[in-house]
Amino acid sequence: MTTAPQSIEALYEALHENDQRPYGRTRTVTAEELADAAEQFDDPALLIDALLELQEAYTYGAEPRKSPVVFARLLNLYDEQPDAFDERMRHQLFWRFKWVANALLALPEIPLATLRQWLGEMRDRYVKADIDLQPYYGQAYQLADHLGEDTALAYELWAGRVRSRYSDCEACEICERALFHVGRGDDPRALGIWEPVLSGQDSCQEEPARSISYALLPLLRTGAADRARELHLAGYRACRRNPSMAPEVGRHLEFCALTGNEARGLELLAENRSLFEEVDSPADQLAFLTGVEVLLQRVEALGHGGLATAGYAGRSWTVASLRTEIRTRADELAARFDARNGTASVSTHRRTRLERAPLLDALELTLRPRALDEMTTAQPAPVVSAPESHPETLAELIIRARELDEEGHPEADTAWERLHALATAPDYRHPDDPAVGPLVRLRAELLEHEAGLAERKEDNATAAALAEEAAGLYEDAGRTGQAVLARARALLAAAEAADGDETAKAEAVAAAHAAICRLHEEASAPGPAAAQLTPHEEAALLRVRAAARGLRLQFTRSQEDVPAAFAELDLLHEFATRHALKGQISGAGLLRASVHAMSGDLPAARAQLDSLLDRLRAGGPAWHLPRTLGLRGRVHLGMRDAEAAHTDLTEAVRLANEWPAARMDRGRLHSDLGEACLHLGLLDEALRHLTRGAEMHLRQGDRVDGFCAYSNAAQLSIDLDRVEDAIALLDSVLAEPDIAGGELDDRLTAQLRLTRARALHAGGDLKAATTEFAALAAESADWSDDPGSHAMIAGETAVLLAEAGEFGPAREALDQALAAHATSPESARYEQLSNHLREVARLQAQQQGEEGLRPARALLAEAERLAAAAARAGFVPQGRSLETALAYEHGRVNAYAGAYEESLTALTQTLTLLGEVGSGDERIGEWTECVRLAGVVEGIYLERTGPALARIDAAVGRLTAIGRPDATTPLTELAAQLRDE
Template identity: 40%
Template structure:
């Protein structure tokens, strides 16, 4: 009901809790109508201001001048109806109206200038300074392109007033002036206090983040650009008054070669196509959309389906045409209104931009990429030393075989061309390359290796056996034996991922091929040396699998079998002069040594393996052992030594591109090593790169694990918003193929991150979703107890008390089935604290009830339970009970409880010193301020300061000394 002014004010307060959007705007319109019935116009004034805000922040700025005109008339006829705050808002919002008038091309420039004149006259009459007026004149000049520099000087040389825009917004406008002048360096220096968080407001630093993205990329500061996109876009997403900012993020995606991410941003903001109330902002949004679509069209994605205005399906080409027509018409309308070509010229300059990076900027977030198509401006790629241009078929086969014999990865491109040539209808086999069956076997073998690389074990085994049959047909028994041995390893590899796979026959298959290979080795033309060694390497691989499967305590028989297989491979490789196979033997030995904690032995083996690769002159074989050595360095606590090793591996991989070598894990390892060696920026960069590469490889699980590590790293750096953006990109995507436990951990970290950002309702919802999931885990009720506790606290923090109490009971019930006393006790104390914060003295009985439950729980926990520190938990209950009594102004009880907390913390030894000092601090405040016994409080503080200094806790001592100084200061009489 809104039958009285008080009811209207109550409804206005309720509406103020809603997010800006159509629902809030409609309600604001209804409340203006309701307020018009009263003789007392105070409610109407407030309702009109609320309606103006709703229009402004909902993308309907063209409507706000009409509302403001009514407010001004009411001021002129009845200033007593305005509160002091509303009077200030009256003058403040002259700037809003100026912006709204500029937004609409149908408003004549003369009308805008008249408005600036009225603003000047009213400010002068009310005794206000002129700086805000000149800020508006600069805004208009910057828009029209006429006299911007002079207007800038007139604005920035005047002192700020209480009606000036906030410092953060003014900083943004000064920076944008420098960007428009082409001075990115000066702009970024100007922006520094906003981007660093020293100057903030309701919209900043997020709007500045959007505008700073391209200047940062142009300046080579891509790490900051990545962060500001993650954080800034998350704020702007879906907000109708942020259409221009979203357009800037779309532009950034296109020019940082993240078109796939741009498509997701476009889809998430599809509703912005229907936001038409702020035409200038709409032009900025449409131009950003067009830049993205132009890049996609240029890459050959014109027929790709994209999100556009609701009501029909859109392709890149169709939407680009629609957006181009509307944006061009809007720009022309503004130019006509302004009498200049500035708006269209700025639009043309944005559209003419080329990508600012040679490679996609790794963002670290999950994004669905369009099919990769080489852009027209890219240089053609040629295979290093592979003679890829050779046209002679026989020569092509000969060269492919030569490169394959030494393991060169660029042989793959030649085999692909050979496959294409043999598949042609007019192909006739050239007998000079040997039997056709052998060539077909070689091609099948390459297909099988592709299956190995993609971990498609069943297919790899099937095709490798086909290759073996073809080798037999071509009279190549040795090659056939090697192919069958490799097929056996596929069976073993499949069982690693899927225990249901029966790999029992693999050992018998491999034994048969080893016997055959040994027999053939002594016969003329029986088996090539390298194929014989390949069979032995397959044996080493299978025995390694058996050993790893029994870790951490493999049987002596399995250990002996592995040692024997590696020794045989190494001995035979040395005898036959195969340095690469000897290197492989040492890599197997190093892997097992590392898995069993023998890092020195593993390092020695890998050092020898790398020496063999170097002696063989096969640098393309170096990346894998280098990466394994780096991994061992990290595991053994020498991350700083790992970093250069991974860089070496990546450099070798870049010199010798190998399609079978995924570089995502290399970057993940490098990011991990950087994090452990103190290079936080490098860690973020390489973990982001790893996640993006793993996405492209289809390694969803590993990519999610890397993003979880990345988010932890960002959170540890205090970059909580970045971390949340990374985690959200996982849970908002497809998670059905991921390990449910991994997804649950991601959701838990996300929920905690949202709490850290103060987004309490979103955090509560995430906790509840997670609680519903883990409740089904009959084998892990402990996790459910933990999550239920955090969900209850999040709901209480969000003010959803009914749901919070339900979740509280759910947590207690879960604890009774699967005890997790520490989080349950923490939840009970938090409920006591939040109850007092919400209800003050009235909530004391309930708060004390929660604390009594916590105290009873502590008494029930056995003394030897892990993760439950009795002295801390009991002291924390007394501490919180004291705070509750103090909030209810029962100071004697409060002091008594805090003294009990101090006594309990005393029993905690050195770990108890800091919580004890905090309890002393609160006790002194109660004693000195509330109870008036300054002398006793001072004595208490002095003794504790001495104690903290002696124990080596200077920060705690300083906090106590600050309270003592405050108590000693003279007090007003």
């Protein structure tokens, strides 16, 4: 708050605004400032409201030390000026006696005698105010439970009494009753009591998140692992990063530790690192820290104590060091509570949690399962020297790596990686062996391998620089043929890295191809300056030339570039055949099939791949089979043969698993197989392959492909009504360092956030979804190069705002969407924006009735202008026409607002536009619903039963005549209702 409100009205407005903020430091600080400001006005009611807001901020902001102080001021005000408290304020005052009791209980410095004295004060005040004592007995039970006393009597005194208006909410009391039975080992009974809360029937500020966190382990113990998984996803999202729900976060971490999800637990711990500093409640700190310690203890027991982990600010932590720190702090806290209580109950409960054994070896919690081996270690990697136990010498390893590289063997990467570790070690000694050559040659080879890795990650600028550096070292080593090949690869990579549009990139590749050809000619020319290319080197150089031609075709998609691409492939194939280079022969075949596919001749591509597969199965190399099958699978997808694609891609995935992952592009294979599954309606299998493909892309450094695949997987999860899975998946992806650090392309990050916002909306979290959509709409407004995306985001934002009843902001968002569309109209966007306009109009009429009719009609008029523009642009929608959709929406909007004559006219016009329907018509459902709604308006609201029945009977007759009696049910039910009335 920059300046204090200068009037009572302004201060009330500021209090209301602050009440809309999430609990946390910002809300609390503002509440403190507003309470100070309220002191300046001679208005007791204003001060009471400000103090009530401040106490609420302290209570739900996990600051129990301050809450009782504010309540004491309120209580003094009540004693001095009881008439200043209206009924609402009085109710809040007596309700919050429980808040103070809970706050005092959470502070070990508060003596036990003071706790009992406060409960006595609460009892006396309730009796004097003629308030039922059930809430008091509830607090007495909680104190007995905290002290570890026999709670049977205290429980009966509380739970056996009838609830009153000052009792805790039904959901909170259900949780306490369930926990009583959990404490007695009766999980089934506890879960039965909990069911109304766990199923969402009863809820409040803290529920069902609190109950879910407690119910996770009982669910596991009773064999309901799937239910526990579902509730973990939903429950964790409701409490993450919330200081007042730190104990709940700790229980979710414990759940991860006990179900084989230690890596996810560390991810969630990192997401909640702020809780180490923000939780002021000692009781909440202890509950949170114990959950963290359960997780860290399990990770360390599995041998991963050296993993980096999030912890207290100001230093770096490993799992082992953080566990030691937490154990010290938590033991001290527990000891303070025990000293205050005069019992060992708190320490005993903590020890019970720490001694629990895992309940399941592995429970797949999310669509992105992680393993501890994939986490980052905080300990320095040990120095690697040549392993004496390995059967081959260093010289033999170098020679073998070169041989594998010449063959294009997948295991070449493993050999080069071993050599890189050895050659960069401080104690490395290069073999003095003429067959190995000088150290400078090995360094060049290692650089060229790094360049290849960068190229696979599409980091072409880095690849070009490394390859050029390698070329220089090859020349120093006297390896002129390898130098030429490395320089050719550098030229092609630099062209791929060039800025500009597709045309500019095509020109850059053409220039690179010409330069590579000159290199080849110079290297092959007779004379002492010739590079003396080996057959393997020359074939590889021809392969680079062919790749350049193919890349140009990929950019231009011009038939004029096809003959040149095939000419290069003819040169490669002839040379490789003459020198019996099997790998290059099959490589030429793959490139030829790719050229056929890019030129649009899919049958020729398939024939080429059929022939190549026969050759590979007969004579190898076997490691080319997965890639060839993968390409044929993609060709089959292009030919709309999903069955054949599924067969090829399934075999490709199986064969790829037999080889090192780096050269097999398993991410692409799984992603393509997921697409084939989608076409076949195998949605669960598609989801499995999309997520596997995404993770493989990320592991191989293909960040963009990986995140795109995860976005697709999340959208599919939403379509499958696995909303919490989608949200958890996207939360995990958005927490990746390069995304969280803003290093990823902002449009891809926005796409991930947009999918998450849609998932939140699908899951019923309208507030969170609207907040995210509004943020994305504001950010995308600056995308001058992409107004279409802003139009789409702003339009969706408008619909969510309308759902929340915020019609003014919704109209502003629609205006933004229309303005962005106007700067760069696109055909597909006409229908999308029309849908948004019509939906906001419908929502406004539905929520506001007659009051909303005028603005709703204005929105429909805007949609009509958009439809006219679409018609002028030649846009043809895939489904019903925009005019038909508008007529139907006019019918609904007018009906909601009570303009029944206008509604009937619009619905009749809709039926005219739809026309007659046939037996296989996809519009039958839409047509039938329009008839039904017209019958409702005409027969019920306009009370014209005869015409309405005639309309309905005619429609039923039509549906029966075309063999669709199954579609008549809603009409016959309405007809029966009209006849009865």
